Amino acid sequence: MNLNATLIGQSLAFAIFVIFCMKYVWPPVMQALKQRQKKIADGLEAADRAKRDLELAQDKAGKQLREAKQQAAEIIEQANKRSSQIIEEAKEQARVEGERMKVAAQAEIEQEVNRARETLRAQVATLAIAGAEKILGEAVNEKAQSKLVDQLAAEL
């Protein structure tokens, strides 16, 4: 219980401990604590940002999906329109072609008819003369009667 030089020894020890603590213990521990605080703050901030980004991305994706659907509908509509147009065109073409072929066929028929008529006419003259010869029993002056025969043939 006596006060003695222990006082000085204890003061010295205390001073040394405090200085050691101040130099070699406190700063590294505080630094680690601060770094961890910063890390956690950064992590939270990153999470927030990621959440916002996700929301944005979801919005964007939804919008794009809607646009794509709309576009698809438009394309289908256009295609439908186009296909009906093509069908109409094809129908028209077919009709025109049919018409044309019909006209050509008719022309050909007419030509054939005319040709047949010409042939017939030519043969009629001969036949008429031959018939007449048989009936008259003599030769008919073809030249003299040709005018008559031609008249006949023209009447056919």
Add this chain to the structure above:
Amino acid sequence: MATENQTSAEYIQHHLQNLTFGRLPEGFERVDHHGKVVETLTDSAWTIAHNAAEAKAMGFWALHLDTLGWSIFLGVLFLYLFRKAAIYATSGVPGALQNFVELMVEFVDTNVKDTFHGRNALIAPLALTIFVWVFLMNLMDLVPVDWLPLIATQLGIPFMKVVPTTDPNATIAMALAVFGLIIYYSIKVKGVGGFVGELTLHPFNHWSLIPFNFLLEFVGLLAKPVSLALRLFGNLYAGELIFILIALIPVWWAQWFLSVPWAIFHILIIVLQAFIFMMLTIVYLSMAHEDH
């Protein structure tokens, strides 16, 4: 645990005597515990005191080897553990030791920041050192009172007082160091004039009341280290004394019925006293930084 050749008074005195190393003066008569003179010193001698009278005769220039030894051992233990944690401190997932150290550091740091608002690199580590060191020294009080002194006696060491904070030298030394810091920072922050002004022109700012102010303020200033040292010493000394008194009760089961509850209650006291010493240090130093 008073033995047959030791009275209760001797037992208590034995437990309250520090292991003192110092110089016995020339002509000093060394006696054994029956009071018989064993030898008369013809020359002054550096030695270990074998009883209270010898320790007293050694005067101021003597050392309490047990107080110094235990307190330095505990201080080194504290710094070793904390330094180890500090070296391997990582900002990632902390280990058990780092976790504990961080807990203590944050606890102290919060208390310092709540009380002290200036910028000072010393105060927080100072508070941490005080808190942990005082706590560890107080903790020695929970070691059963007879264990270490008994081992010491077997080893031929006459005295062994294991709780450094029951030695006023330890608490006064810390209080004086804090007092020195109070004066240093008072003068550094406010200047000599400011510090003297604080002592003399407060609380009544009139020249005729300077002596009265000085008396008030000086007593107030001195009361800081005195109360700091005596509060810690008194609490721990009383606690130690009660452990010793309980140990003296001859009924063997009284140890558990009295010593255990007192030890459990004492856990509160040792933490509280360490905390109070730390907090008051912070408060006093923050007052020293404040300009009126």
